[in-house]
Every structure is written in structure tokens, then in C-alpha cells.
Amino acid sequence: MTAVSRRRFLVLSASATALAASAVGGLGWLRGSAPNVDGLRVLSDQQYRTFAAIARTHIPQGGAFAEGAVDFDLARMFDGYLADQPSADQRDAGMAIHLVEFGPLLFDHGAVTFSNLTPEQQLAHWSGWGTAGKQMRREVFWSFSRFLGLTFYDHEAVWPHLNYAGPSFARLSSRPAGNP
Amino acid sequence: MTEIFDCSADGFAPHDLKCEYLVIGSGCGGGTAARVLAEAGKDVILLEEGGDFLGPARLTQRDTPMYDQLYVDRGGRTNKDRTINILSGRVLGGGGVINASDVVPIHDSTWEFWQKHHGWKDFSPTAMAPYKAKALLDLSANRIEEKQINRNNQILRQGVEKLGWRGEVMLHNRLNCQGLGSCLIGCPAGAKQNPRMVSINKALAAGARVFVRARALQIRDATTDKKRVEVQTLDAKGYHPTNRFAIDARTVIVAANPVGTVALLRNSHLGNRQLGQRVSLQPQVPCVALMPDRVNAFDGIPQAYALTEFERHDAEVGLTGFRVESIFGTPGVLGSLVSAPGAQGKALMAQLDHIAAALVLVPDQPVGEIKVNSGRPEVDYTLTAEWKTRARQAVRSAARAYFAAGAKMVVVPAAPPVLIHSEAELAKIDALTFDPVTISLISAHQQGGARLGPDESTSACDLNGQVWGTRGVFVCDGSVFPSTSSSHTMTPIITMAHALTDRLLQRVGQPN
Numbered sequence: 066m067t068a069v070s071r072r073r074f075l076v077l078s079a080s081a082t083a084l085a086a087s088a089v090g091g092l093g094w095l096r097g098s099a100p101n102v103d104g105l106r107v108l109s110d111q112q113y114r115t116f117a118a119i120a121r122t123h124i125p126q127g128g129a130f131a132e133g134a135v136d137f138d139l140a141r142m143f144d145g146y147l148a149d150q151p152s153a154d155q156r157d158a159g160m161a162i163h164l165v166e167f168g169p170l171l172f173d174h175g176a177v178t179f180s181n182l183t184p185e186q187q188l189a190h191w192s193g194w195g196t197a198g199k200q201m202r203r204e205v206f207w208s209f210s211r212f213l214g215l216t217f218y219d220h221e222a223v224w225p226h227l228n229y230a231g232p233s234f235a236r237l238s239s240r241p242a243g244n245p
Numbered sequence: 246m247t248e249i250f251d252c253s254a255d256g257f258a259p260h261d262l263k264c265e266y267l268v269i270g271s272g273c274g275g276g277t278a279a280r281v282l283a284e285a286g287k288d289v290i291l292l293e294e295g296g297d298f299l300g301p302a303r304l305t306q307r308d309t310p311m312y313d314q315l316y317v318d319r320g321g322r323t324n325k326d327r328t329i330n331i332l333s334g335r336v337l338g339g340g341g342v343i344n345a346s347d348v349v350p351i352h353d354s355t356w357e358f359w360q361k362h363h364g365w366k367d368f369s370p371t372a373m374a375p376y377k378a379k380a381l382l383d384l385s386a387n388r389i390e391e392k393q394i395n396r397n398n399q400i401l402r403q404g405v406e407k408l409g410w411r412g413e414v415m416l417h418n419r420l421n422c423q424g425l426g427s428c429l430i431g432c433p434a435g436a437k438q439n440p441r442m443v444s445i446n447k448a449l450a451a452g453a454r455v456f457v458r459a460r461a462l463q464i465r466d467a468t469t470d471k472k473r474v475e476v477q478t479l480d481a482k483g484y485h486p487t488n489r490f491a492i493d494a495r496t497v498i499v500a501a502n503p504v505g506t507v508a509l510l511r512n513s514h515l516g517n518r519q520l521g522q523r524v525s526l527q528p529q530v531p532c533v534a535l536m537p538d539r540v541n542a543f544d545g546i547p548q549a550y551a552l553t554e555f556e557r558h559d560a561e562v563g564l565t566g567f568r569v570e571s572i573f574g575t576p577g578v579l580g581s582l583v584s585a586p587g588a589q590g591k592a593l594m595a596q597l598d599h600i601a602a603a604l605v606l607v608p609d610q611p612v613g614e615i616k617v618n619s620g621r622p623e624v625d626y627t628l629t630a631e632w633k634t635r636a637r638q639a640v641r642s643a644a645r646a647y648f649a650a651g652a653k654m655v656v657v658p659a660a661p662p663v664l665i666h667s668e669a670e671l672a673k674i675d676a677l678t679f680d681p682v683t684i685s686l687i688s689a690h691q692q693g694g695a696r697l698g699p700d701e702s703t704s705a706c707d708l709n710g711q712v713w714g715t716r717g718v719f720v721c722d723g724s725v726f727p728s729t730s731s732s733h734t735m736t737p738i739i740t741m742a743h744a745l746t747d748r749l750l751q752r753v754g755q756p757n
Contacts, residue, residue: 128588129595146319149484188587195584195660196683203682204327206660211581218580218594219308228598229543229576232306233425234433 096166096178106148107155108140108162115166116140116209118180122187123213130226137220139213146212161205168194172202249297249337249449252478252487253458259490264290264454267474267494269461269509272339273735274722275500276440276448277383277742283451285750290492291445291453292476294460294501295336295483299441304431308577311430314482315343317502324613324626324688326681329528331624331688333502335483336431337457338441340502341418341735344689345428345548345572346437348386348416349733350377351740357560363727364699367708373744380739384418385438393422395545398571400536400601402550404646410554415570417546418735424545429574439735458483464497464513467715472497496717496749500742503694503724507615508622510695510712510720517713520705523696524613525729526626526688527606530636531572531582534601534647535654541598542573552646555639556732563728567607567639569646570732582685584660593656601647604687605639607632608729611693624691633679640674659684690734695724709752710745721745 099114108116117140126133147155169175169182169190182190194206217223224231251257268279271293279291298304298315305311312320315336322331334340353370360366394402394414405412419436428437435442449455458479465473471493478488499506503524510516548570557566573579576597583590593600613626628636644655648668657663660683663673677684698704701713704727710719723730723738725745730737 123586124591125587129591149482192586192661195586200326200681203660207327207584207682207685210584210586214580214583214590215312215577216309217577219575219577224576226595227576228539228541233427233544234301234306234423237423237425 096180099180105141105144108144108147108159111166112159112162113140113144114180115162116143118187119165119191119209120213122184122191123210124217125184125188130223132223132226134213134217136222137217139216142216143212161208165191165194165205172197249455249457251297251458252456253296253481253483257478258488262290262490262492264288264492264494266290266496266498267472267492268292268498268500269474270339270499270501270505270722271337271440271445271455272334272500272502272722273341273440273738274742275498276338276341276444277739278498278500278721278746279453280444280448280451281743281746282750283448283453289448289453290494291448291455292459292461293337293455293457294479295334295457296481297337297457298342298431299435301433304427304433306425306427306430306433306575308430308575312578315431317505322504324526324624326627328628328679328681328684329526329626329686329688331504331526331691333504333691336441337455338439338445340689341437341439342431342441343429344439344733344735346417346419346439346546347548347570347733348381348384348418348736349731350380350736351730352558352564354558354560355563355728355730358563359727361560363696364703365697365708365727366699368744373740376740376743376747377736379743380736383438383443383739384736385420386416386418386736387420389414389417389546389549393424393546394549395424395542396540397542397573397601398546398548398550400534400540400650401552401569401571401603401646404648404650405552405554407649408646410552410646412550412552412554415549415551417549419546422546426543426545426547426573427575428547429578461501461509462489462512464499464509464515464718467497467513467515467712467718469716470495472717496719498719498721500720500722502722503691504615504622504624506720506722506724507694508617510718511617512620515712515715515718516695516705517701519696519703520712521615521694522705523611523693523727524615524624524626525609525611525690525692525726526613526624527609527690527692527729528628528632528636528686528688529604529606530640531658531685531687532569532603532605532640532643532647533656533658534650534652535593535596535656536599536601537651537653539598540601542601543575543597547571547573552642555642564608564731565635567605567635567642568732569603569605569639569643571602572604573602582658583662584658584685585662601652603643605636605643606732607636607639608732611728613693615694628679636679637674637677640677641671644671644674657684690723690729690732692723692726692729692734695720696727697725698727709748719745719749
């Protein structure tokens, strides 16, 4: 259920698009430089950094169990996913990531971009995308959170914390039929 | 047995392919049609855009690769306002490979409704009974046994019975089920008697040629006796186009799920103004309960019990009301529904083994429309106020059943999640607006868009399934229904496929 953006992101409100464009062009220095990431297929280093921050915020390390999204490099997995999507979807997803990066400036009147917020600020800001008045922001939130939830909880290192023993065929296929 | 041709194979480029009947789409409609025609001695080719997935080596029970490979748009298709995740199969065998194996035939009152209000004069319950019987036989339909009902389903049942409501253990199409629990991403044990396991094997045995990783792009010459269908081959994972070839056929049967069917016909410049209209998505709302004891809902048959107290069958209005059915899946898909970011979402998922879950199934009016923009389908569908009211009642009923069964908390996956700690907090459900992209909704039973009817001004196909304005282009899938057919569409579609294919054979003077 990786409902990643479609052409929908091209239908952003005019103000948000204009703000994003100005942010990317004129205010890009605010986000700072991103470290070089080898082997990316679609995402830029900046986009990778932002998506990694979203992932880290959505599924942080600690809490109920130690592992978090950062342990499995879900941003690289997203890059791999996008590489096999139509080019229009790649563009739309890239734009969505940019919007999140500049979200604090665009929607919270802040002076720091998403990647540069503290973890607590990132969580507060990202949570706001899920309940935002602008539908476009909710779409970004649901699309990214579905991808992150699907891929993170499909990881075998997480299963012991869920008391899930993993794919059942190998464990159960020798059992008499009809006894789940 | 004829082999299955994998069009993703290097150098695959067939020439001069011809057949009498070309079937596009291999699910409940197309798979059944191909098999019936092949067994009648017809020369049949069956096309499927997805791959062939059988057995544990291919059906791995892992969410990420399976949603990627078994579902249309890698599981990511939504309606236009992105409120509803539209799930349908993209695999040899279609939706039957990835559904919950529920067998729910069309109720007699629905046939009567269609007779009375949609001009389906020959489709009486009596006339359709033989086709229903064939569908049930294809599916090896049988009642889920008591010992197969897992804790997740028992919890819903316990709540329903405590409240004195009506419910039922469901019919299914599994044989020798091992309770693997991964039905929504395919059964590696092959227990589901779905189109892949039944009709397609029989079609192959009867000489049908089956092509996978083959996407039909366009139907040409639709009013002539020799139609040409342009086919795009895809790479091994179905992501990227590779080659093209063409197939000449006397008759073309389109069975690509309502969205795919309408898109193909539109891209072929076929169909009247009714094509794409009156689409039902039958949206479903997930509902989760945190139980005091372990549930281990990921083991066993996911969907075995239904609350049916509030479902209404009426020959004047069709199927309405709602039902609630237990459901579960593998951790990834559950995780994708948990919207809460940060520690809250992790805390809920860490209790996965204590979670019971259900879907509320709320039949809708066919208010949607499938359009095609730049070749790509778009499903324009807006939830009605009446549907929202029934959906709130349905979620309330599910929550009440869970609390009656001892739930500590009920969660509706919205943003933010609606957390209900007792019956006293049920009013929180009334605040659900169902505004676009505020709650996780699922459509697993798309219907309509190419409905049958006696009159060209109000239908897209005639009562034989032939697309108005064509000669020999038929539709044979869930898109033919004028309104929602049942709470689950596998059995209705197979029933209709038998009926329409029978009509097709009678039309060309062949014995049934």
C-alpha cells in the first residue's frame, strides 16, 4: 500500500507552489548542504536527507523497542521504489519532499528547514501534515507514512518486538490441514 | 497442457498471433471466460499484465515485495481525491489470488432489483441459479469449520453474540487450508481455489494459450470480424515496457477490472458516454481493538466471521446497510495503516499480538466515474453524506462488539487516530468527517463503469455484455454490474462470467 504521489502533487495550490519555488531557489541556503550519498537512483542528496529525516521522525528509534526507520535506511528503499515509478511520479515525489523540507517556513512561519529542526520540533511539524487544513499536505503525510509503515514493519528485525514469528509457510506447512 | 508464455523473457516477440477469442485479464471474469470457451473447443488466448505467482518460492508472505508484485500500481492506486486506496490484483488469477477468499453470492433481491430497475429482464434469481451453482462449484465453496476460526474472529463473534446481534461464519473457497494467515498477499500452499488454481489450469488443459507480463494497449477495428489488439510486453517485474506485438481476434473479451477495462476501451476510442459512469468502490473502514490477552490474529484464516445484523437486502434499493468482518494481515500492511507518527505508532504496533481488527463494509451507491487522462485512468469518487452516516453507524457497531468482547481500547486509523477507551466514548466516532485524506479507507470491490442494460442511453454494454457500437467486443468482469452486487465480488463475477460466456456461445450457435 505504498500510495506514493501521482500527478496530484502537480495540482498543488498556487501559493504553495510559488512559495516552494522561491524557497528552493532563493532560500535554499537555509537548509544547508547535505552529505554525499552514493548510489542514489532518483533522489538528490538533499532529498535523501529530508526523506531520511521524515522516516526518522515517523518511526524513531527507542520507545517501545530500539529499532527505528534509520536502522534500515528506508530513504534508500524509497529511492529504489521511485526508480521503478513513472517519471511524473518521481518528479511529484521529489516536489513533495522539497515541500516538507521547507514546510516549517511555508506553513509555520519558521526560519529553519525541516532537516534542521530538533527531533521534537520535527515530530510536531510532521504530525501537523497529517491533520493540516490543506489536503495536499495530508496527501503527502499519508503517502509517506504508508510507505514507511509497510517497509519498516515488514523488516524481520522488527518482528520479535511484535511477537510475530515471520512467514508461516515454513513453520506451519507440515502441520495437519485445517488446524490454524 | 499448453505452457504459459512469459512475455518478459529475453527476445520474446511473437508474430502472426491469431485466435477466435482474445480474453484480456485473467481474474474471476477473464479466467472463467477463457476456461469455458476453451473447454467448448474455442481457440483462446488469455492476456495478463501481471506475472504468474504460485508456491512458496514466489509467494513469499512478505508485504513489501508482494504488494509490489501482486497489486495494481504496486498497491498504490487511489481515487482522485486520494481518500480511498483502490486495491485490485495484477497477477495471473487476478483478485482471486489476493482476496480473503470470501464466498458471498448475489442475493436474490439484488437480481430482482436489477430486473425491476435496470432492465435486466432475463436475469431472474431462477434463471441465474445454474450459473451461481457453477460458480460455487468452481470455488469448491464450503463453510469455514469451527476449528478454523481463529481468536481474532472469535472475538468479534463473542461481542456480536453478547449483544444479541445476528452474525455468521462465512463460506470460503479454501481446501486443505493450513491457516498461514497471508491470504491478502497470496497463499503459498495453494489452498485457495481461485481462478489461478482452477479456471486457468483448466483453460490451459483445454488448449488456451496464456501470456503473462502482457498489457493490452488498444483494440482496433472493433466493428469488423478481425480485430487487432496491440500488446505491450513488460519486464520481469512488470515495471517497464519492453517490446510490442499484435494479436488478431474475431472476438475480444475485456475483463481487466472496472478501472482497467474502462481505460482500455477509452484508449481504444470505444464506448458511449455511459462508459466509465456509475462506479461503485464499496469503501471499507478499518477498525482495530486492543485486547487484554494475546490474539495472534496474524495466524489462521483472516476473515471467517461477519456481523450481518445490519445488512439489508431489498428488491427496491438493492444491497444497503453494512456488515462488519474480522480481518488481519501481515505486519507491514497493518503498519501502513497506523498513521500515528513517533512513539505512539510504535507503541501500538508493539502490541500487534494483542490486536484484533475488522473491516466495516458499507455498500455504496454507484456515484463514481472512471476517466482517462493522457492514457492513465483516474477514479473520480466522492463519499456521499448518506454513506458517511452509515459508515459511522458501522464503526460504532464494530466498536460496541469489541467492547462487549472485552476490548481495552478501539482505534480508528485516522489522522490523528481516534482512540476510544469505552462505550462512553463512542461519540468520538460521530466526529469522523470522512473528509478527503483524513482516514484510511480501502476499496477491494470495485464495480460498475461498463454496466449492462437494454438501452444504449443508459448503459455501456448490451445485455450480452457487448460494448455498444462494437461488433464482438465484450466486457466480462465486475464493471458490468449496475450497482453493488454483494459484499464480496469474487462469486458474483464468476457467476456473471458463466452467464455471459454461455450467452456468447449460444450466440455463435454452439451447444452449452
